[in-house]
Amino acid sequence: MEFLVFFFGGIILFFIFLYFIPVNLWITAMFSGVSVGLFDLVFMRIRKVPPSLIVQSLITSTKAGLNISAAELETHYLAGGHVQSVIKALISADKANINLSFKQAAAIDLAGRDVFEAVQISVNPRVINTPNVAAVAQDGIQLVTKARVTVRVNIAQLVGGAGEETILARVGEGIVTSIGSSQSHKEVLENPDKISKLVLHKGLDAGTAYEILSIDIADIDVGANIGAKLQIDQANADLKVAEAKAEERRAMAVAMEQEMKAKTQEARSRVIEAEAEVPKALAEAFRSGNLGIMDYYRMQNMQADTQMRESIANGGSDSPSPSPKQ
Template sequence: MEMTVLLLAVFGGIILFFIFLYFVPVNLWITAQFSGVKVGLAELVFMRIRKVPPSIVVNSLITVTKAGIQVTTNQLETHYLAGGHVPSVIKALISAEKANIALDFNQAAAIDLAGRDVFEAVQISVNPKVITTPRVAAVASDGIQLIAVARVTVRANLAQLVGGAGEDTILARVGEGIVTSIGSALTHKEVLENPDKISKLVLSRGLDAGTAFEILSIDIADVDVGKNIGADLQTDQAAADLKVAEAKAEERRAMAVAVEQEMKAKAQEARAKVILEEAEIPKAIADAFRSGNLGVMDYYKMQNIQADTDMRESISKPQSGSSKKPDKK
């Protein structure tokens, strides 16, 4: 019984010892003291209670203190609780200090909380970054298409990182400037001979206004000749005009066919009326015989006159396929 109680006491003591070490990070406190950072044990315990990792705060504070930058534990805790990346901010402050770039903790913390990599921004301020634009197609005044690729050298503007536009805006503005400069050229040969005019014109427009970068230079890397857009447009216009003319001609032909059909219908209607009128002639002759207005001799004379008229008409009409042969002498 006594042995069991002793074992439980030892086990409980070990658990209490590890709990004590968890809430009271003595190792960190000793490291901070030997590094010249004044941090109390109670302050480390309160960090645990506030769910702030003491190791991140103490190690970052040691690093920044050795670099000669004044930062308090309260600032580091506040930034961590706000969702920031404390080690990244500390590295950015040290890098800016070594490069003689004006950057304080509040500004670096604001940049970090804005979602930007503050350490990368400082690196770009020290070593400018080259951004390659996609292939930008534009058409000169003579209708020839040119495809240009530019390389934009930028440097981070720390004062405008918070709220400033990013790389996409820079690329869009540079592309717009390339299109404008090529479009204002009289001929494509003018652009090919002096591609630096494009970069000078684009650079003079102040495209980095309101962005998180400062444009140092714009260099045209490549200019290729594309399609003859002017000729293609003229060909398309000619094809469209041809289709319009064909449509109008078809419309006129259809109208002519309709008029012809209408005339044929009228002619058939007239012939039908003539046939109907001719069908009434025998009736009229019969009525004349019955009424005594027409005699038999008169009828025969009329028939002879009609036969003579038909013969004369047949003689006057030319016979198809007949040709006169010359007399042989």
């Protein structure tokens, strides 16, 4: 019974020994030409770094001719990086004659970018399709343009550089500027390559993680006549302004007419009021002896003569019309 206990206890201790002291990995590394100490592997296990990952990455990089130490890989793993992705990116960059150091690759990986994909795009450029870009030429015709932008990764500016959204925004801005500076939309339709040449020479890839290789106009469609619409809208606006001013003048004329009517009524009321004072003045003149009966009759005759003269001057409308002949 005691023999079995010691036997199984020895087996357990053996596996624990192999777990903390990965002799098989050390042997594999030695035969692969990788210089790594046995105690280094033990310390990796203590620091919770998988020794198999570090050893396999060292073997791969050494066979590819890269000079990378185990400490660099362990440090990158502890920083939260993807060791295998970095090794694959370095091997691809070395085969493609792209200058990429381990420090740069680690920085790109820790920045959250896929460093291996970045190297692949640097080797095989990517084509980015822009959305429909609407611009208006100087003759008022709208053109809807769609372009294809060929880019490749700029390794030196991959960390901190702007992404694809900035490239698309700058290309769209360049297309709008190019079409807007054209005298006629026919010029753009005849020579669409002028747009790509003008936009390409603006240096739109400055400060971005990509290098623009070419800008090709894929499609141009004629849109609406924006100039005519703007003129119609301006004419409608001018018409409404003129109508408003005419209505204002009419309202002012109506108000002035009402004011004149009010003044006329006021003047008439004053005349009536003054005429109402005439009998009082005559009565007072009679009482005071300033006016006699004969004077009053003469005044009445003068008024009658005045009315007759006015009637004659008006065409005799007040005189009796002659009777028709039988």
